[in-house]
Amino acid sequence: MKRRDFLTGAAVAGVAATGAGTLAAPAYAQGKQEWKLVTTWPRNAPGVGVNAQRFADYVTAMSDGRLSVRLFSAGELVPPLEALDAVQSDTAQMAHSTPYYWVGKTPTLNFFSTIPFGLMAWELSGWLYFGGGQELWDEVYAPFGVKPFYAGNSGVQAGGWFKKEINTLDDIKGLKMRIAGLGGEAMRRLGAAVTLTPPGEIMPSLMSGAVDAAEWVSPWLDISFGLQKAAKYYYMPAFHEPGPALEVTVNKERYDALDDDLKAIIQRAAQASAGESLADFTYHNIDVFDRMKKEYPEVEVRTFNDEILQALAGATKEILTELRARDELTARVHDSYMDFNRKAQNYQNRADLPVLQMRRFLTDMG
Amino acid sequence: MKRRDFLTGAAVAGVAATGAGTLAAPAYAQGKQEWKLVTTWPRNAPGVGVNAQRFADYVTAMSDGRLSVRLFSAGELVPPLEALDAVQSDTAQMAHSTPYYWVGKTPTLNFFSTIPFGLMAWELSGWLYFGGGQELWDEVYAPFGVKPFYAGNSGVQAGGWFKKEINTLDDIKGLKMRIAGLGGEAMRRLGAAVTLTPPGEIMPSLMSGAVDAAEWVSPWLDISFGLQKAAKYYYMPAFHEPGPALEVTVNKERYDALDDDLKAIIQRAAQASAGESLADFTYHNIDVFDRMKKEYPEVEVRTFNDEILQALAGATKEILTELRARDELTARVHDSYMDFNRKAQNYQNRADLPVLQMRRFLTDMG
Numbered sequence: 001m002k003r004r005d006f007l008t009g010a011a012v013a014g015v016a017a018t019g020a021g022t023l024a025a026p027a028y029a030q031g032k033q034e035w036k037l038v039t040t041w042p043r044n045a046p047g048v049g050v051n052a053q054r055f056a057d058y059v060t061a062m063s064d065g066r067l068s069v070r071l072f073s074a075g076e077l078v079p080p081l082e083a084l085d086a087v088q089s090d091t092a093q094m095a096h097s098t099p100y101y102w103v104g105k106t107p108t109l110n111f112f113s114t115i116p117f118g119l120m121a122w123e124l125s126g127w128l129y130f131g132g133g134q135e136l137w138d139e140v141y142a143p144f145g146v147k148p149f150y151a152g153n154s155g156v157q158a159g160g161w162f163k164k165e166i167n168t169l170d171d172i173k174g175l176k177m178r179i180a181g182l183g184g185e186a187m188r189r190l191g192a193a194v195t196l197t198p199p200g201e202i203m204p205s206l207m208s209g210a211v212d213a214a215e216w217v218s219p220w221l222d223i224s225f226g227l228q229k230a231a232k233y234y235y236m237p238a239f240h241e242p243g244p245a246l247e248v249t250v251n252k253e254r255y256d257a258l259d260d261d262l263k264a265i266i267q268r269a270a271q272a273s274a275g276e277s278l279a280d281f282t283y284h285n286i287d288v289f290d291r292m293k294k295e296y297p298e299v300e301v302r303t304f305n306d307e308i309l310q311a312l313a314g315a316t317k318e319i320l321t322e323l324r325a326r327d328e329l330t331a332r333v334h335d336s337y338m339d340f341n342r343k344a345q346n347y348q349n350r351a352d353l354p355v356l357q358m359r360r361f362l363t364d365m366g
Numbered sequence: 367m368k369r370r371d372f373l374t375g376a377a378v379a380g381v382a383a384t385g386a387g388t389l390a391a392p393a394y395a396q397g398k399q400e401w402k403l404v405t406t407w408p409r410n411a412p413g414v415g416v417n418a419q420r421f422a423d424y425v426t427a428m429s430d431g432r433l434s435v436r437l438f439s440a441g442e443l444v445p446p447l448e449a450l451d452a453v454q455s456d457t458a459q460m461a462h463s464t465p466y467y468w469v470g471k472t473p474t475l476n477f478f479s480t481i482p483f484g485l486m487a488w489e490l491s492g493w494l495y496f497g498g499g500q501e502l503w504d505e506v507y508a509p510f511g512v513k514p515f516y517a518g519n520s521g522v523q524a525g526g527w528f529k530k531e532i533n534t535l536d537d538i539k540g541l542k543m544r545i546a547g548l549g550g551e552a553m554r555r556l557g558a559a560v561t562l563t564p565p566g567e568i569m570p571s572l573m574s575g576a577v578d579a580a581e582w583v584s585p586w587l588d589i590s591f592g593l594q595k596a597a598k599y600y601y602m603p604a605f606h607e608p609g610p611a612l613e614v615t616v617n618k619e620r621y622d623a624l625d626d627d628l629k630a631i632i633q634r635a636a637q638a639s640a641g642e643s644l645a646d647f648t649y650h651n652i653d654v655f656d657r658m659k660k661e662y663p664e665v666e667v668r669t670f671n672d673e674i675l676q677a678l679a680g681a682t683k684e685i686l687t688e689l690r691a692r693d694e695l696t697a698r699v700h701d702s703y704m705d706f707n708r709k710a711q712n713y714q715n716r717a718d719l720p721v722l723q724m725r726r727f728l729t730d731m732g
Contacts, residue, residue, distance in 0.1 A: 058634050062428055064627035117728035120721065122488060122521065126649030129642060155488065156717040218717075236716040239724060261430035265631075268424050268638040275641030276495055283492030286706065286713040293712075303720055306727075313727035340652065345729040347655040348722050350602040351522040351584075354669055355486065356719040358605060361672075361679035362483035363711040 034068045035254075036092040040080040040101055043073035046221060046284070048246065051152050051277045052096035055248060058269040067262050069094070087251050088144050094266075095249045096151065100181060107323055108140050108330045111337045112148070114244040116183050116316040118337070120352075121153035121243035121278050123344045131340055136333050147255050149270035152246030152277030155285070159235035160215030161206060161227045165302065166235070169311055178202055178214035183240020186315040199225075206230035219292055220284040228296045235302050239312050246277060400434045401459040401620075406446040406467055409439035412587060412650070414612065417518050417643045418462035421614060424635040433628050435460070453617050454510050460632075461615045462517065466547060473689055474506050474696045477703045478514070480610040482549050482682040484703070486718075487519035487609035487644050489710045497706055502699050513621050515636035518612030518643030521651070525601035526581030527572060527593045531668065532601070535677055544568055544580035549606020552681040565591075572596035585658055586650040594662045601668050605678050612643060 037056050041049035056069035072092065074080035083095040084102050100113035112133070119127060127133040128150050141148050160179065166172060173191035177184075184194045197205050197214075205211045207230045214231075215238060216222050228234070248270045255263065292299060304312070324334040403422050407415040422435035438458065440446035449461040450468050466479035478499070485493060493499040494516050507514050526545065532538060539557035543550075550560045563571050563580075571577045573596045580597075581604060582588050594600070614636045621629065658665060670678070690700040 058630065061630040062627055062634060064625070117725045120718070122644050122648045123652070125641060125645035126652065129645045130649035131653075156721050158717075219713075237718075237721050242721045242725070259430070261428055264424065264427040268428060268634055271641055272634040272637035275491060275637055275644075278488050278641075279491035279495045282488045283496035285717065286489070286492065286710050287497075289713040289716070290709040301716055303716070304724075309724050309727050313724075313731065316728055317731050341725070342729045343656040344652050345725050346659075347585075347652040348725075350655070350667055350669070351524075351651065352486070352603075353719070353722040355522050355603050355605075355608045356714050356722070358675050358679075359483045359608070359707070359711050359714075361675050362682055363708045365679065365683050 032066055032068070034070055035094060036072060036077065037069050037094040037096060037248075038072045038077050038083045038086050038092040039095065040074055040083050040097040043071075043076075046224065047154065047217070047277070047281055048096075048152075049073065051246060051273055051280065054276065055096060055151060055269055055273040058272060059265055062265045062269065063262060067258075067265065071096075084144065084146070084249060087146050087249050090251050090254065093251050093254045096246065097249065098244060098246050099148070100244060103181070105144075106140060107326065108333050110182055110323065111333050112137050112140070112245060112247070113181070114241050115320070115337065115341070116186060116240040116242075117313055118242055118341055119344060120348075121155050121245075123340070123348075124153065124243050124245060125150060125274065127337065127340050132336055136329075136336060139329060140333070141249065142252075145252050146249040147252045149248045149250070149267060150245060150274050151248040151270040152274050154217060154241075154244050154246075154281045155278055156218070156243065157238040157241035158215065158218045158222060159238045159304065160213050161222070161231035162213040162233040162235055162302075163206075163209075163231045164212065165233055166304065166308065169308060172308070175213060176211045178205065178211050179240070180215070181240060182316065182319055183215075183238065183312075185319055186240065186312050189315040189318065190311055203227060203230055218281065218285050219289040220281065220287075223288050223292055223296075228292065228299050232298060232300055233302050234299050235304060237303075239304060239309060240316075246274075398432055398434070400436055402438060402443065402457070403435050403460045403462060403614075404438045404443050404449045404452050404458040405461065406440055406449050406463040409437075409442075412590065413520065413583070413643070413647055414462075414518075415439065417612060417639055417646065420642065421462060421517060421635055421639040424638060425631055428631045428635065429628060433624075433631065437462075450510065450512070450615060453512050453615050456617050456620065459617050459620045462612065463615065464610060464612050465514070466610060469547070471510075472506060473692065474699050476548055476689065477699050478503050478506070478611060478613070479547070480607050481686070481703065481707070482552055482606040482608075483679055484608055484707055485710060486714075487521050487611075489706070489714075490519065490609050490611060491516060491640065493703065493706050498702055502695075502702060505695060506699070507615065508618075510615075511618050512615040513618045515614045515616070515633060516611055516640050517614040517636040518640050520583060520607075520610050520612075520647045521644055522584070522609065523604040523607035524581065524584045524588060525604045525670065526579050527588070527597035528579040528599040528601055528668075529572075529575075529597045530578070531599055532670065532674065535674060538674070541579060542577045544571065544577050545606070546581070547606060548682065548685055549581075549604065551685055552606065552678050555681040555684065556677055569593060569596055584647065584651050585655040586647065586653075589654050589658055589662075594658065594665050598664060598666055599668050600665050601670060603669075605670060605675060606682075612640070 039052040056071045059069045078086045083097050086092040087095045099109040103109050137148050175192045177192050178195050178197050179187055188194045202214050206214045324331050405418040410416055422437045425435045444452045449463050452458040453461045465475040469475050503514050541558045543558050544561050544563050545553055554560045568580050568582055572580045690697050
């Protein structure tokens with residue numbers, strides 16, 4: 001028996017034996033509660049589903065079951081794209097998802113998910129924790145009655161699997177591509193025919209030729225989906241997803257009613273699982289990319305050339321300017337994010353970028 | 367009154383009133399304990415001292431004071447470089463530090479701190495959490511009776527402040543430089559006269575000409591130390607510190623005796639504060655670098671050229687090979703780390719590196 005159980009058990013047993021059970025019993029019941037966590041992921045899906053389960057387990061373990069979190073995967077309690085509604089209506093008390101799924105409700109959320117040519121994972125967390133990002137995010141979610149926590153990041157994603165090489169802007173015109181988010185909109189503006197097939201249909205539609213190209217996540221998940229069997233050219237990295245965020249959203253009324261220690265537990269569980277998630281994706285992408293080169297030598301890795309990147313950045317600039325014009329809050333979010341993005345670029349030219357370039361001097365020695 | 371206090375108070379009062387106080391009172395006392403956390407940092411020093419205090423506060427808050435952590439800064443309970451001994455002897459139950467400070471006890475710890483031309487912060491956490499790094503680290507610390515947790519990272523550091531430009535290998539010969547760790551040893555092998563002045567003496571020794579060059583941390587802390595007033599050339603980034611780690615070490619016997627929920631709280635508090643620390647350094651380095659360029663236009667940022675980097679990598683290779691030959695455990699740690707470092711380099715050439723390069727297409731548009 002663990003000390004916590006012992007303490008609680010002893011108190012209840014002791015008090016009940018004296019006939020004072022009416023005092024202790026409700027306190028005991030009040031002291032334990034179960035919360036429902038809905039996710040937008042299949043149960044135990046690598047990276048995302050596993051990360052959601054870890055978050056749930058951390059809260060339960062740290063509170064010794066005083067706040068026990070029961071996870072419902074996509075469709076188990078509500079359909080995946082109703083997860084935020086479920087938290088809003090208190091059908092579930094929390095959701096594990098990505099802000100990207102709710103950009104239809106408010107496109108301002110793009111800045112808290114990922115922006116083409118935008119912040120890297122460790123820069124995004126810097127902006128959220130220390131640069132005023134969290135306060136802006138709270139403001140964006142306030143009308144929904146939910147409180148958001150940063151809870152994970154895939155790091156840099158891959159650009160996608162292409163049946164033919166993309167060498168000029170003409171190669172993009174008419175290209176049928178499965179690509180998500182603002183990146184999809186940028187490709188559309190360059191003339192691509194953009195579709196957004198659900199994950200399960202990416203492989204069949206690429207095999208059948210229904211699409212000429214498709215992006216999913218990054219080597220870890222792409223190879224597990226078998227996408228290397230459907231197209232030969234792997235464009236890396238994604239211009240449009242430098243560090244997509246995962247989130248935990250909590251019903252704000254429920255959260256505000258929690259004791260301070262349980263609030264701290266939720267906040268730190270999200271923060272712990274955020275760092276762990278980036279480590280998870282980083283480790284497995286590095287490992288799977290190495291195996292991919294050995295096991296699938298026919299895959300040819302490519303990067304968009306500067307002409308294409310320049311055009312995609314131009315389209316992105318247009319889109320962001322339109323987004324900024326929507327309302328006052330979006331303008332504030334845009335300006336805060338983009339100002340930091342510009343400063344980050346200047347700094348990283350002298351920090352992360354040259355470090356990543358100079359490492360070869362050692363690794364080339366074997 | 368918070369619910370936790372209420373619950374505990376009610377139980378104790380209720381039981382005491384029935385004369386069964388001998389059962390409940392020791393359990394109550396047993397249920398709360400205070401642990402001492404010693405650090406190797408000045409109280410509230412930006413980045414490191416603040417991060418240590420956050421970790422302590424998270425444990426106290428999440429356990430609602432059942433495990434209350436009292437922080438002692440460098441020298442308050444024991445001298446900074448006796449922090450690990452203090453945990454080993456249970457003078458303190460935990461220490462917040464960096465593995466780098468204990469490489470005199472066992473140089474294998476270099477791999478858990480940082481290696482020249484080695485892993486970036488998010489790669490290091492990937493190796494620790496998912497690549498077998500934590501298990502190796504546990505093994506290295508086992509003879510000391512302590513359990514280590516990854517608890518922070520400064521990210522890429524700066525290469526240092528130089529009074530004159532370094533253009534050839536001849537410029538390094540005889541150069542008097544304050545530089546720490548394996549990087550210092552690499553510089554020494556290229557002919558530099560390496561010293562390791564304490565932090566408080568970096569500025570005076572650079573001003574007086576006692577040293578020709580000195581590295582400290584990165585823009586955030588370097589500028590707060592005023593180093594830009596003592597030397598004009600700022601070499602960025604550090605070839606030798608791509609992502610130095612912070613750690614929390616816990617007396618293993620004490621840790622093993624904790625209830626599972628308190629173990630989870632320590633583990634997740636360290637993990638949360640690890641991600642937060644990298645975000646903290648990233649945010650402030652980006653912000654301070656921007657201000658540095660405006661407020662100190664006389665500072666000239668430089669990067670070592672390929673000839674010099676090549677020579678430094680050669681010296682590093684020599685040092686690592688010697689380190690590997692020390693013993694069987696060091697060889698296993700070396701091989702695990704270096705294998706992952708090589709794979710990381712291959713992956714990042716197609717991931718983080720090109721993303722950091724392509725962002726300019728957007729930011730250059732203003």
